[in-house]
Amino acid sequence: MKTKFGNYLEKMMMKNNYTLEYIAKQTDSSLSVVGHYRKGIRIPKDDFVERFIEKFIRIDKEADEIRYIVAYDRxxxxxKKRLEKKEEEIKSKKLAEMISLPVLGKAAAGLGHINFEDNTRIEILSTIKDVELPKNAFLVEVSGDSMFPTLSDGDLAIIDPNQNQMRMIEGKVCVFSYHDQTYVKRLKINKNEVRLVSDNNDKKRYSDIVISGEELEYLKCYGAVIESRRKH
Structure with a gap:
């Protein structure tokens, strides 16, 4: 198995078009020794590492990383296996944490029209750690496939309720109610009308919902979709 320093040295030489001869000359080393380091046959000694850093590295953080990978190779x-397992555990904890959000019913993304309901259940999801969700965010379960491939039937969409003004959400996928029926659609605004548009290319099945004039009073936006989770 190739050493970490061997991988580093090979990538560094390819990136900068350095030859073995050049590396050997700059570090006052023999050509065969540098070749062994690049192939991962041998692990470099401390004096080589420090000469290498002195000649080629200008950033302290990168110098420390080189010293670390050499120490790792030794x-x-x-x-090593124990260290790798521990690093994976730490990485997984940093990447994700569990959150719980209320599912406020379903929104139609198809031909059926399903009304909004209040607090039908709570779903627990993983989310990126330290990424703050909007205040009062909630989930909506997608029903139908008119928003495919953006959203599929059964997906859970995370909604930002703070994005609810028409000019703010132009072009975004949002949850709307219109005449007491709830939809998840993409908003398009023209001069005298708005359109609730499906992402599905089958426009014969999923035509736009066109709203204008006094009918706009019956249209309400509950928020924009910021994430979605697919259940398999």
């Missing part, structure tokens, strides 16, 4: 395999 570590016995049993300890």
């Amino acid at each position: 570590t016995p395999d049993l300890i």
Whole structure:
């Protein structure tokens, strides 16, 4: 198995078009020794590492990373496996955390029209750690496939209720109610009308909902879709 320093050295040489001869000359090393380091056959000694850093590295953080990977290469395999397992555990904890959000019923993304309901259930989802969700965010379950491939039947869409002004949500996928029926559609605004548009290309089945004039009073936006989760 190739050493980490061998991988680093090979990528660095390819990126900068450096030859083995050039690396050997700059680090006052033999050509065969540098070749062994690049192939991962041998692990570099400390004096080579410091000469290499002095000649080629200008950023302290990168220098520390090189010293770390050399130290890692010298570590016995049993300890390496333990370190890798620990790093994966730490990484997974940093990447995601669990959140709970209320599911406020279903929104039609098809031919059927399903009314909004209040607090039908709570769903627990994983989310990126330290990424703050909007205040009062909630979930809506998508019904139908008129928004495919953006959203599919059964998807849970996370809604930002703060994005609810018509000019603010132009072009976005949002949850709307119109004459007491709830939809998840993309908003398009023309001069004298608005359109609730499906992303599905089958326009014979999923024609636009066109609203204008006094009918606009019956249109309400509950918020924009900011994420979706697909259940398999």
